[in-house]
Amino acid sequence: MKIEFMTDRGYEGALAVEAGPFKKWLKMNHPEIEVVTPQDATIFDLHDYSYIMPLVSLASDTSLQNYLALVVQYLETYTSSRLEGESDEVQLSAFYQDGSVTKEFNFKGSTDALKASIKKFDLNKFMESP
Secondary structure, three states: OEEEEEOEHHHOOEEEOOHHHHHHHHHHHOOOOEEEOOOOOOEEOOOOOEEEOOEEEEOOOOHHHHHHHHHHHHHHHHHOOOOOOOOOEEEEEEEEEEOOEEEEEEEEEOHHHHHHHHHHOOHHHHHOOO
């Protein structure tokens, strides 16, 4: 599997601050995954309680489901020490491009909502043409 971090158009071509810790976590927990980051990219950080995952480009359509599972594992590691009543917000975007066809997955919500969304996620329906 290959994950390519992309600069985010919404933040003047910068990488999300979570790119660094996520890449390190992937290297420690899933060394078989190739992670590519842009050279000399700046980092943006909103200094709040959100996890803004880096925009990623995936090498194949089936990588999306695997990528989403990795993000949930990562977030469970970092949110496991939350106190009762604390909430978080996750924002992530991933896309896959095959020729002229581009499919994009966007999510914004809590870690728990992301886990619930992934359980319902159907890659076949996602890849269908509109």
